[in-house]
Amino acid sequence: MKKVWSLWLALSLFSLMFASAAFGEKAGGGGGGKAGTTLNASVTAEGYRVKKMTYDWSIAKSVNIERPVVERSKPFTLAYTLKATRTLISETEQTGVRGVVTVTNGGAKPTENLKIVAFLENVPGASATVIPSEPLAPGQTKSYPVSMVFAGSSSSSYKLVAQVTITNHSGSLGIPKGPTPKQGGIKIPASAMIESVDASAVINDAAVCPTGFTCTPNKPATWTLNQSGDISYSMTVTNSSAPAKSLFALVNTARLTENTSGEQRSASKTVLIFTGCGCTGP
Structure with a gap:
């Protein structure tokens, strides 16, 4: 009976060691795991109404x-x-929203495939996409201007949403993920600011x-x-x-x-x- 008990204990320990090794290999990917990074982002924006006057000489x-x-x-x-x-050759009025999306790399790795998609809620077609040519280094902060033209009304209020994503975000490697800052209460001015060309x-x-x-x-x-x-x-x-x-x-x-x-x-x-x-x- 003592021999049977000893044999059973040995087999149990062997099985536990084998299972632990197999689980460790699966979880660690064979030692090929890759660390990600994190992002912080904010957005500031304002509405505008511009009368553009273009001259020729x-x-x-x-x-x-x-x-x-x-x-x-x-x-x-x-x-x-x-x-x-x-000579005044053209006079046009334009309304829209323009702003700045500020992004900070809060992790220890450079960003991968950084992308910013800014849009106005409930305004079809009012969007802007920014794909920076360079990644953000660890700890780096950079601001990206965005602008969109649409037929805005001074009696309405608009909300700008900025979807900021990378593909090496911690916890979602390979999947675009990041913060989505917003700013509401954006108004289009009732009077136009003059912008002159030439x-x-x-x-x-x-x-x-x-x-x-x-x-x-x-x-x-x-x-x-x-x-x-x-x-x-x-x-x-x-x-x-x-x-x-x-x-x-x-x-x-x-x-x-x-x-x-x-x-x-x-x-x-x-x-x-x-x-x-x-x-x-x-």
Whole structure:
């Protein structure tokens, strides 16, 4: 009887050891387990109403005399006029919600497949998706702007929801998971804020003075315009060493640059200078 009891005890211990080993292998995945990380997130947003006004510009240039005679050591003054015209080409009103989603990696591993989907509750189509190109390092915090345009009403209140997910969240490896911060009570303003495109422009004016002459403008050749206008200035041309009985081209170009788009317009004027016969009186 004692031998039977000893044999049964040995078999029981062996079975328990085998079961423990098998369970440990299954739970640990053979030692190939992978740790995840955690996220914290918040969202701030506001409604907006914008009236967008887009302008275009043109420029023209004129001079009082196009074929002057400029003899040696006899300065001659040219009078130039620049005409810049600003035209309103479109005026549109837009409403929407824009905000910032702030995300913090609270774990010890970089994030994997970070994705932010922001949307307005009960507003079909009002959504924005952000897929950052770089992961968040452990402890790193970063803010991501979101914006959505929709036909909003100043009498309604809206709620912005931000679904922030990663695929290596602790407890859900391989499955997109993360926080979902929200902000309610968002209102669209009743009055619009004006946003202008190319409302101003800068003009730079430059002359290519021919050899043998000096060309001196009476004022700096850079102007900033916020509306249509005319600019007048003069240039004194002096024949210091150019030969007589010759024609020389004085080319003057005004270049207008629109402030928002950077688009440029230009206007040039060429003055043909005759140096005279070089004659002296009797």
